[in-house]
Amino acid sequence: MNGLKISHLSVKVKKKEVLQDISVTFQPQTIYGLLGRNGIGKTTLLSLIANRIFAQDGEITLDGHSVVDNDLALQRIYVMGERNLYPKNLKLATILADTAAFYGGLDQAYAERLAQKFGLDLDQKYGQLSTGYRSIFKDIIALTVTADYILLDEPVLGLDANHRDMFYQELIDTYAKKPRTFIMSTHLIEEVANIITHAVILSAGKVILDEEVDEMMTKSYLVTGPEKEVTAYVEGLNVIGKEQLGRMTGYYVYDDLPEMRILPDTVYLEKMPLEKLFIYLTQQTTERKEG
Amino acid sequence: MLDVRTRKVAQILTKRYLRNYVIMLVTLLGLSLVANIFKTNGTFYETYAFLPIGGVTVIMGFFVLYTYPDFKYLIQNGVSRRTYWKGKVWAIVIAGALTRLLSYLLYFATQVPFQALSNRITYLHQLKTDISDSIFFELFGHASSLSGTHLGWTIAGMIIYGVVLTLEAWLWAMAIGALFSLLTRKAQVVVGIALVVGENYLMFVILTWMVRHQEHMMINLLRYLDQSVLTSLPYSLLLDGVTAVIALLVSYWTFHHLYLRND
Numbered sequence: 001m002n003g004l005k006i007s008h009l010s011v012k013v014k015k016k017e018v019l020q021d022i023s024v025t026f027q028p029q030t031i032y033g034l035l036g037r038n039g040i041g042k043t044t045l046l047s048l049i050a051n052r053i054f055a056q057d058g059e060i061t062l063d064g065h066s067v068v069d070n071d072l073a074l075q076r077i078y079v080m081g082e083r084n085l086y087p088k089n090l091k092l093a094t095i096l097a098d099t100a101a102f103y104g105g106l107d108q109a110y111a112e113r114l115a116q117k118f119g120l121d122l123d124q125k126y127g128q129l130s131t132g133y134r135s136i137f138k139d140i141i142a143l144t145v146t147a148d149y150i151l152l153d154e155p156v157l158g159l160d161a162n163h164r165d166m167f168y169q170e171l172i173d174t175y176a177k178k179p180r181t182f183i184m185s186t187h188l189i190e191e192v193a194n195i196i197t198h199a200v201i202l203s204a205g206k207v208i209l210d211e212e213v214d215e216m217m218t219k220s221y222l223v224t225g226p227e228k229e230v231t232a233y234v235e236g237l238n239v240i241g242k243e244q245l246g247r248m249t250g251y252y253v254y255d256d257l258p259e260m261r262i263l264p265d266t267v268y269l270e271k272m273p274l275e276k277l278f279i280y281l282t283q284q285t286t287e288r289k290e291g
Numbered sequence: 292m293l294d295v296r297t298r299k300v301a302q303i304l305t306k307r308y309l310r311n312y313v314i315m316l317v318t319l320l321g322l323s324l325v326a327n328i329f330k331t332n333g334t335f336y337e338t339y340a341f342l343p344i345g346g347v348t349v350i351m352g353f354f355v356l357y358t359y360p361d362f363k364y365l366i367q368n369g370v371s372r373r374t375y376w377k378g379k380v381w382a383i384v385i386a387g388a389l390t391r392l393l394s395y396l397l398y399f400a401t402q403v404p405f406q407a408l409s410n411r412i413t414y415l416h417q418l419k420t421d422i423s424d425s426i427f428f429e430l431f432g433h434a435s436s437l438s439g440t441h442l443g444w445t446i447a448g449m450i451i452y453g454v455v456l457t458l459e460a461w462l463w464a465m466a467i468g469a470l471f472s473l474l475t476r477k478a479q480v481v482v483g484i485a486l487v488v489g490e491n492y493l494m495f496v497i498l499t500w501m502v503r504h505q506e507h508m509m510i511n512l513l514r515y516l517d518q519s520v521l522t523s524l525p526y527s528l529l530l531d532g533v534t535a536v537i538a539l540l541v542s543y544w545t546f547h548h549l550y551l552r553n554d
Contacts, residue, residue: 013553047551050366050369051366051371052366052550052551053550053551054550069371069372069373069547070371071294071296071369071370071371071373071374074369074370074371075296075369076369077369078369079367083551085363085364085366085367085551086364086367087360087364098299098303098368099368101295101299102296102299102365102368102369102370103368103369104295147369
């Protein structure tokens, strides 16, 4: 299987180039984090994958077949998005039934259990739900629908901390029982850092990082100490950010540390959290673009 | 014949059109009941006998215009534009034909008898009077069309023509609804206002011209209709078929360009 392949995709929205020559492949049975700053094109990318909008250039294929106007491909992709595309006057139970009919299946028993767990009455109409419960309902469909690629665009928007925790737990459970690909676009990076196995970071219209999270973490360091010693230690390394804390200087490094380089006693090495890596990588790219 | 998804789309839309038709019929009946309360003469049956039940199927075309909200729901469910288009065409054919036939059934089974009762004439006599007064008869009828077995053929022709016109109108409504869906909300308002103003202006120009040239125009029109092959039913049906195909092509193109707007 080739997976979900995006090849040389370019998109303009209102004459502004949002995505420029993007190429990335989403493999089967993997949990991805699709990360990027506000307005960078994450939702646009997910909309393109689901054939909701059109690209100016490039191609999106699923196991070698274009997704454009292809029911067989689209039936394997479900998008849980911020936008409300469900009719307000439809009952939740009807929406679930229609989804099952169009996608060729939905775990109805699991959906009902989840609805009960989250306190959602399926006899309600979609228009009666709050923002948080609309997200919950869409999440329930995403976790129970029979699709191979589940795209989650801000899946915990409007959810309180308890519900967010419940959602992540259910995501891990359902993935363990039935592995499929989840592509999660979210701003809450630290919450998903332990869930996602692969991260794709978008910045300035391009993919700036597309790697296994474990691999990323082996190269992500915070080097702190007196400025002179720290600066000497990180010489020649890919420094992506700097912080000053009184007399102590901290450098965020995204690079393999040279084995032969001795770490001075006054210099400390820590692991850089994924969120910090994201912040400094995207900041760097934005500064380069503006420069 | 139809794949599962196309069938589901057709099912959803057909149910909606039939439900709306029933609601509109009941509303029409209800309104005539209410109107009858305020009438000083005439019974409900006499009011009912002249209700424009056939017109309901024409008004139903407005529901067929509804395109973008359905597109949003279907694309959310991974349904392609092609499947949406196919499903909608099927729904139009099934619901359009059914509602038109139902209207005729109500007309023949209820309205004609009530009219006959009201006029104190036989059912057959009333039927022949109604048909001879109809636009269908003006266009295609002859003196012998109402006698013997010709009457049966005339009625059959009237029903077929009515169904074909309904389907043609609904297919054009589908095409127009899809065209509008390609526009942003702002553009829809502008185009909508322009169309209403333009249509009213055009009607004013036509009516003014007609008043000035009325006599000559009517004479020439009648002379033309008498001589023209265009007034033959098969030829008219053929023309209707051609325009229906054009509507299908327009809607096919527009459906394949539908996209999720940001407004």
